[in-house]
Amino acid sequence: MIRTNKLKKVYRTEEIETTALNEVDLHIQPGEFVSIMGPSGCGKSTLLNILGLIDNPSGGEYFFLDEEVSKYSERQRSNLRKHNIGFIFQSFNLIDELSVYENVELPMLYTKVPAGERKKRTEELLEKMNMMHRKNHFPQQLSGGQQQRVAVARAIVNNPKIILADEPTGNLDSANGDDVMKTLAQLNQEGTTIIMVTHSAYCSEFGNRVVRLLDGQIVSENTIAKYRI
Amino acid sequence: MLTHYLKSAIRNLLGQKRFSFINIFGLALGMAICLLVYVFVQYETSFEKSFKDYKDIHRLTALFTDDDEEEWMALTPYPLATTIAAEVPEVIAATRLEAAWKEIQFKHHNVSSYLDNFAYVDTSFFRVFSYEFTAGTSNSVLTTPNEVVLSEKMATQFFGNQNPMGQLINFNNDRDLKVVGIFKKPTDNSHIDFDMFLPWRNRTSGENQWDNMLNYYSYVKLHSGTDAKNFEKKMNQAANSRFNTSLGEEEPLTVLFASQPIKDIHLYSHLDGEIGANSYQFYMLIYLLVGFAILFIAIINFTNLSTARSANRAKEVGVRKVVGASRWESSVQFLIESILQSIIALLVAFLLAEIMLPYFNNLLGLDLTILESSPFLMIGFGIILTILVGLIAGIYPALFLSGFSPIKVLTGDFSKSKDSAPLRKGLVIAQFSICAALILFLGIVFQQLNYITSKSLGFNPEQIMVIPLQSRKLQLSSAQAELVKIPGVKTISFANRLPGEEMGGNQYSIGERTAIQDFNRVDENFIDALDIKLTAGKFFTKGDIRDSVKKFVVNESFVKFYNIKDNPIGQRISNHDGLIIGVVEDFHWKGFNESITPFVMQELNDPWLPKTIIKIHSENIPQTVKAIQQKWATLEPGYPFRYSFLDADFGALFKSYQNFGKALGFITLLIVFTAALGLFGLAAYTAEQRNKEIGIRKVLGASISQIMFLITKDFMFLVLIASVVALPAGYLIAKKWLTGFAYQTQINVFPFLATIITLVVVSLLTVSWQAYRAASINPVNAIKDE
Secondary structure, rough: EEEEEEEEEEOOOOOEEEEEEEEEEEEEEOOOOEEEEEEOOOOHHHHHHHHHOOOOOOOEEEEEEEEOOOOOOHHHHHHHHHEEEEEEEOOOOOOOOOHHHHHHHHHHHHOOOOOHHHHHHHHHHHHHHHHHHHOOHHHHHHOOHHHHHHHHHHHOOOOOOEEEEEEEOOOOOOOHHHHHHHHHHHHHHHEEEEEEEOOOOHHHOOEEEEEEEOOOOOEEEEEEOOOOO | HHHHHHHHHHHHHHHHHHHHHHHHHHHHHHHHHHHHHHHHHHHHHOOOOOOHHHHEEEEEEEEEOOOOOOEEEOOOOOOOOHHHHOOOOOEEEEEEEEEEOOOEEEEOOEEEEEEEEEEEEEEOOHHHHEEEEOOOOHHHHHOOOOOOEEEEHHHHHHHOOOOOOOOOEEEOOOOOEEEEEEEOOOOOOOOOOOEEEEEOOOOOOHOOOOOOOOOOOEEEEEEOOOHHHHHHHHHHHHHHHHHHHHHHOOOEEEEEEEEHHHHHHHHHOOOOOOOOOOOOHHHHHHHHHHHHHHHHHHHHHHHHHHHHHHHHHHHHHHHHHHHOOOOHHHHHHHHHHHHHHHHHHHHHHHHHHHHHHHHHHHOOOOOOOOOOHHHHHHHHHHHHHHHHHHHHHHHHHHHHOOOHHHHHHOOHHHHOOOOOOHHHHHHHHHHHHHHHHHHHHHHHHHEEEHHHOOOHOOOOOOOOOEEEEOOOOOOHHHHHHHHOOOOOOOOOOOOOOOOOOEEEEEEEEEOOEEEEEEEEEEOOHHHHHOOOOEEOOOOOOOOHHHHOOOOEEEEEHHHOOOOOOOOOOOOEHHHOOOOOOOOEEEOOOOOOOOOOOOEEEEOOOOOOEEEEEEEEOOHHHHEEEEHHHHHHHHOOOOOOOOOHHHHHHHHHHHHHHHHHHHHHHHHHHHHHHHHHHHHHHHHHHHHHHHHHHHHHHHOOOHEEEEEEHHHHHHHHHHHHHHHHHHHHHHHHHHHHEEEEEEEOOOOOHHHOOOOHHHHHHHHHHHHHHHHHHHOOOHHHHHHHOO
């Protein structure tokens, strides 16, 4: 599903050149739940952003669904992204001016899903996330856990092939964090590929493989024999 | 999707009330002025369009040349139109018109009015001008001398609900006119704006009088596609020799007839003897320019505030992009937002325009309406304006905001994402440049107005009462004897025309030189009454009129023109068989937009009714006027008492300039206000952005005044640059405006200083309030926030 070959990302300012990713080779099969771990600044989020097609690598190759996409334009990446990838962020990133319902519905507007279908899918997901009673509320009126549940609903509403989660539990207490992780594991069980950046060993155990990064390089890859559900 | 965008836009507007208000109110103000300018421009360009084939209707004009002197007149000899109609094949129809030059009493039973809204015309008049008749038929009216056609308004005024056709109206206590037709006034405006048309009574004798009958406007309707130059050539071939022959061979005066499309008269024609005052395209352009200027400033406010607030929208853009929005979709979203604001602004603009309209009408002396006259055009214009404003105001912010990189804004690296500050600074400079140019122009306009109203006229129009005579039965000498007895009355004089009025034109030949000059017929007390200085010779004395040799008193410009400086007194005016007996100092009888030209006074002997000029003492004016009124009732029994004061009448000459000054002042005020509104918003934003910096500075010991200086100095710098950039432009516009005046003020440094000081003070007041608020915060809050 995802394959990178000597993937490289270099940030340049006038005086300093920082290598965020250094020849990263990564291969992810459909249906995997991969956790990316490593200390701050090791390049986890950079890798996730490139894998999520919101950033371009400086070098190397990136095959997404067997297509080489590293040189894709913003428009091409946007097109691929909206049909195939769902995002979950640490800080939820819900749009404050939109209600819970509208936030979940939003990705379908951009994929031109008909109104009736949008309504059906949004309501189903809100029910699933136990947020239906809050559908007309605005993000500021929700707790962190509720916001993240809405964000998860938004991420999966277009039935993406892959979900990218950047520290999805980072701003949540343990109970809410646990809920979110269980939801992700559940989605993975249903066939969705998940790549998650996390600092938490506990969270990583919900996946089936852990990739460790240090200074922009993969230093280890471990399969988790028996992961949590 | 559209519903989604609209919903999102409305929530954003409500979420940022202050900025939304500044954006929408600023745009509304700009659009309101545009709506007003639009109705004004529509009015100015609407003239003559109601007439069928108006593009083929031309007015004939006459260019008189005498050596190097030229005079271009709207008036033409009486036989011109008929001659051309008979001899130039391009002419479909020709007609003449003589406008009423004084008020005449019109009476029907007990309805009596003094009116000057009538004109004498040929039978063919309605063949040239397609008036719509609601009674009678246009091709069969005015065939006999005592007929009249009326506008619907006049018909109602005289006859109420009765059928006016066939009814009689008494004209000047002299003859009865039979109503033979009722016409609808053209829906569009026309330089021919009369409510009554009547035929001449005894004009057939004038058919061969080319030389001294310059009282007629001649109009022709030409075959479509006629080449104007070719037509003029043929017209001169037919008419020139007749005119010159009538003058005699020794005359150096030559005439060249020309034609002008009637559609060009209102904006472009300023010939001698126009029917009424025409407009100037320059003024229309100025109004258009300021209309666009204020809109431009409001649009800049919009752009500036939208980009300044981009940080607030960055996260939204980032999230939308991550979940699938393309840059185009994000741009459309922001454009819809700006168009929505523009639509709200348009509704407010209609309201503001209606509120401002009476003031605007008053200044322009017009009766414009916003929606009544052509609602569909107006609404169409409003819609186009809204979409254009929405797109222009929104395009840059839309591209700017939609260009955010999601990765940067979502990872909090927004500050490096985009920097629109240099553009904002440039736009603020552009806004204040416009303000500076306008303020300077306004300053110079007021300086000029002050100059022309305080400059010595060469005569004294104060405490001069003017009473038009209405009855031929009045004996001037006995009236004078009676009136002068009234306490408070100083001098009584009679004259055909007064300063500020259109003077008559006559030819005068001295030696080799012949030219048409302005003249007036006055009695022996004229220069005493008006305080005009005699510089040589003497003025008329009673009884001069009976002398066999005609006597003339001329002004100094006349002496210069005919080059008789050495010995003006006793000079013979050959074509009148008369002598110059006196010279008066030049005086401004035309106002200050025209130079003083040669001027001749002849003794009053006219069959026309002159005006009574009464110089009164400055004390007890009401009592004096009342006493004159009582006396007048015995002098002209049965006629209403009508009077005016010369200073007010003459002041009307300046009124259009004063009104222009006021209109410009009003619009400048709005423009500066709009620019200040934008600056206010930007200052608020800057203060908000620098909250943390201000907090830290305060913790480190900065005083409120130091913080205020920190925030205001950047803005002041921009405003100063704007002033320097714009002053030359303002100066050039003012110079161009001043060319309309024969007498111009010397532009000094004062308006320049006033402009800079005004702008600095306005912007200082605007910014310092925000700066003070920012500087007064509790630093702990600012730092804690971070």
